[in-house]
Amino acid sequence: GAVVSQHPSWVICKSGTSVKIECRSLDFQATTMFWYRQFPKQSLMLMATSNEGSKATYEQGVEKDKFLINHASLTLSTLTVTSAHPEDSSFYICSASERGPTNEQYFGPGTRLTVT
Amino acid sequence: AQSVTQPDIHITVSEGASLELRCNYSYGATPYLFWYVQSPGQGLQLLLKYFSGDTLVQGIKGFEAEFKRSQSSFNLRKPSVHWSDAAEYFCAVGPSGYSTLTFGKGTMLLVSP
Numbered sequence: 001g002a003v004v005s006q007h008p009s010w011v012i013c014k015s016g017t018s019v020k021i022e023c024r025s026l027d028f029q030a031t032t033m034f035w036y037r038q039f040p041k042q043s044l045m046l047m048a049t050s051n052e053g054s055k056a057t058y059e060q061g062v063e064k065d066k067f068l069i070n071h072a073s074l075t076l077s078t079l080t081v082t083s084a085h086p087e088d089s090s091f092y093i094c095s096a097s098e099r100g101p102t103n104e105q106y107f108g109p110g111t112r113l114t115v116t
Numbered sequence: 117a118q119s120v121t122q123p124d125i126h127i128t129v130s131e132g133a134s135l136e137l138r139c140n141y142s143y144g145a146t147p148y149l150f151w152y153v154q155s156p157g158q159g160l161q162l163l164l165k166y167f168s169g170d171t172l173v174q175g176i177k178g179f180e181a182e183f184k185r186s187q188s189s190f191n192l193r194k195p196s197v198h199w200s201d202a203a204e205y206f207c208a209v210g211p212s213g214y215s216t217l218t219f220g221k222g223t224m225l226l227v228s229p
Contacts, residue, residue, distance in 0.1 A: 004159070006159075041222075042221060042222075043206065043219040043220060043221045043222055044160075044206070044219045045219075046216065046217070046218075049216070093159055093160070095159075095160075104162065104165075105217070107152075107159035107160040107161070108159050109157075109158050109159045110157065110158065110159050112157070
């Protein structure tokens, strides 16, 4: 089956620094990737949708200058949290789909970000 | 706007007993409905989906779900729960295929021996 990986699986960073999270589709070409944020005991909230080679589409209320998303290739998307603050601490999950957004989303294992 | 309600935050079921997790949705058109399972610290795995056709949908790991339009529900069922089923379950709705999914808050399933 389709596999999506995320790296790192967990990261701790200091307030004010930036951190990059990678999302890779290992055995398929992901034309669309999604980034979600999940707070403890909460549901997944879609942050943005990105199509390969295009700018990401951010959901309402998500700061595009703070959460930089790059989908430079068909197998890699990155989420960079800039000038991180403790309130950015969360579980970030990516998903990927091939041949457009109406196909199945395959989810990565998630990245736990802790900002101190 | 579409929304999903999972009224039970957590449920405890004895191993071998039957299970039903509730999901109600709000959506203006014909919904695309999904159930996902998430183990601790893990991503989501698709259990089953409903797009159209037969309202009783079979999924992986022995799960099934029934779409009831009149009740705006898509409840997940399993006849006999195994300890390995303990996890968090999310119901989701989307306007078309898998794009722009809206998730419920999840139901944590605990399985007692």
